[in-house]
Amino acid sequence: MKKLLLFALVSVLSINVAAQTVTYYGRYAGGVGLNQNILQRASALGYNAKVSVNDGLVLGDTSLVKVGIGLSNPRYRLDVKGVFNMRxxxxxxxxxxxxxxxxxxxxxxxxxxxxxKMKYANQNQWADRVFERNYQLLSLKEVEKFIEQNKHLPNVPSAEEVVAKGVAMNEIVAKLLEKVEELTLYTIQQQKEIDELKKKLNKHQ
Structure with a gap:
């Protein structure tokens, strides 16, 4: 009889110890899965919140929860107003x-x-317009003059602008490609001039 009472007392103490390691707050909140009855240091907070791993903290239902920090009307799974710091x-x-x-x-x-990857909303945001027939390609003389006056390439932000305002990565990538494509056109023009000069030189030999 004493052994039976001792066993019952130990069983009750074990259940209490186990129960103290989990926290469920909210309607239908609780453990889930094969180890739901032996979870350690697990918590489920909110309507229908379910936790299935040790040391887990689950906030709300898997499909309905919207957690707000610093605001009362969260619109997303996690909606934070203010500085969010990670260490x-x-x-x-x-x-x-x-x-x-x-x-x-x-x-x-x-x-x-x-x-x-960066995704662009429309084709005009990319630089291939440089290859359109109506594209106004500056002459190298005009480019030289612009550089002398402004100390940077046309249609590219200056160092002062970058420091003051920063740059949008998708925009600067497109602008750099624009300069590469313009440089390609200048190279093609120069090669045509070189080929023409070669022809003239060969005629006089």
Whole structure:
């Protein structure tokens, strides 16, 4: 009889200890999965919030939750008003998207941006207009004069503008390509002039 009472007391204590390691707050909030009855240090907060891993903190339902920080009307899964700061170790991901590293930190504390694509809204935002027949390509004399007066290429922001306002990456990439395409046209023009001079030179030999 004493053994039975001792076993029952130990069982009750074990349940209480286990229950103290999880926190469920909200209607239908609780554990889920094969280990839902033995979860450790797990919490589920909000309507129908479900947690299935140890040391996990789940906020709200998987389809309905909108968490707001600094505002009362969150519109997204996580909506933050104010400064959002992250503290990370060197050579560790600072930000992941779909389990892929997006931003990392190197040994010198500099951010590393992993491969990504930039999408443009329309074709006019790209630089291929340079190859259209009606494109007004400046003469090299005009380019030279502009550089002498402004100390930078036409249609490219100056160092002062970059420091004061910054640059949009999608815009500066298109502008740099524009200069490459213009340079290609100048090279083609010069090659035509060289070929013409060669022909004239050969006639006089």
């Amino acid at each position: 990370i170790a060197s050579n560790s991901p600072a930000f992941k998207i779909n389990d892929q590293n997006f931003i990392e930190l190197d040994n010198d504390g500099q951010f590393l941006l992993n491969p990504f």
